[in-house]
Amino acid sequence: MSIDPFPSQGAFARELDVSFPLLSDWPLYQTAKSYDVWRENLHLAARVTYVIDKEGIIRGVIENESDMEIHSREALGIAREIAGSSG
């Protein structure tokens, strides 16, 4: 998710050919704010990835501004752990 308006998200989604939804938090940035990643001074969201289990509990928080691969690798690992523990 990002704060881009829908047309930007659509173009980005087509370019990446992703199989998951790219959500737009524009124009209120309410989700970035409620997840405490909104940086008012920069008017941007921080690079943070959350893993949320089926009960709606946060099970993983990945914060790394420079290494993007860590986000996908750790999120996948945590998601697998959750899947393994809950069956």
Place this chain on the structure above:
Amino acid sequence: MALKIGENAPDFSLRDAARNKVSLEDFKGKKTVVLAFYLLAFTPG
């Protein structure tokens, strides 16, 4: 900065690129959700 492990994830209801509504509630009891905040479209990460 950022919420902590063990906290309740705040619900959200946003629209995807096709303007379909997607809520955290949609996945409750069904799927694990990976919610990734990234800076802007066409940026790496």
